[in-house]
Amino acid sequence: xxxxxxxxxxxxxxxxxxxxxxxxxxxxxxxxxxxxxxxxxxxxxxxxxxxxxxxxxxxxxxxxxxxxxxxxxxxxxxxxxxxxxxxxxxxxxxxxxxxxxxxxxxxxxxxxxxxxxxxxxxxxxxxxxxxxxxxxxxxxxxxxxxxxxxxxxxxxxxxxxxxxxxxxxxxxxxxxxxxxxxxxxxxxxxxxxxxxxxxxxxxxxxxxxxxxxxxxx
Ligand code: AMP
Ligand code: MG
Numbered sequence: 180x181x182x183x184x185x186x187x188x189x190x191x192x193x194x195x196x197x198x199x200x201x202x203x204x205x206x207x208x209x210x211x212x213x214x215x216x217x218x219x220x221x222x223x224x225x226x227x228x229x230x231x232x233x234x235x236x237x238x239x240x241x242x243x244x245x246x247x248x249x250x251x252x253x254x255x256x257x258x259x260x261x262x263x264x265x266x267x268x269x270x271x272x273x274x275x276x277x278x279x280x281x282x283x284x285x286x287x288x289x290x291x292x293x294x295x296x297x298x299x300x301x302x303x304x305x306x307x308x309x310x311x312x313x314x315x316x317x318x319x320x321x322x323x324x325x326x327x328x329x330x331x332x333x334x335x336x337x338x339x340x341x342x343x344x345x346x347x348x349x350x351x352x353x354x355x356x357x358x359x360x361x362x363x364x365x366x367x368x369x370x371x372x373x374x375x376x377x378x379x380x381x382x383x384x385x386x387x388x389x390x391x392x393x394x395x396x
Pocket of ligand 2: 314
């Protein structure tokens with residue numbers, strides 16, 4: 180059954196208490212922790228078995244929250260947010276000091292996106308700050324597109340109460356968000372996804388190149 184307001188309120192308490200919450204998005208289910216909570220973010224890496232050098236995407240409820248996570252919000256970012264958020268576009272920008280380095284695999288940038296799922300938008304809005312959300316599967320396993328799939332994957336963590344799973348129904352299977360870098364000169368697609376480089380170029384009115392290769396886990 181799809182989660183309602185009571186589960187969302189419980190999920191907010193779970194995150195604020197340092198716990199993890201799996202949440203639905205329009206792409207796949209994410210494994211959520213408050214981005215500012217270093218210990219909780221460490222647990223996300225640990226239970227996924229994800230290398231600490233593979234950066235996490237921070238999920239926000241909109242542009243206002245996104246601005247708090249970066250030193251370099253700019254006109255490009257505003258245009259793309261207006262055109263594609265909520266939706267499967269992740270923007271890489273300079274990381275604000277309030278975002279722990281562990282979130283970005285130690286790097287100076289941060290990846291930010293606003294997911295298009297009402298349950299998750301409500302959750303992030305109520306939490307009031309950015310929430311990391313790599314796919315809710317152990318590294319090397321298939322990304323989950325249902326709450327049951329997440330529960331199967333993380334049975335122990337759910338049983339112990341460390342992880343709560345919000346049920347938002349089935350996701351549109353498989354396809355991940357497009358990752359575009361807006362740092363260091365011309366915009367560049369770092370990971371292809373639902374939104375094409377040409378669509379991004381059309382919104383920005385300039386050329387957008389695409390770099391191949393993806394090391395996501
Ligand atoms: P996922 O595994 O779907 O959570 O996606 C995370 C992916 O987003 C990473 O594997 C990178 O490809 C990309 N990503 C996240 N943060 C950054 C960043 N700061 N700079 C560049 N790419 C990033
Ligand atoms: Mg993944």
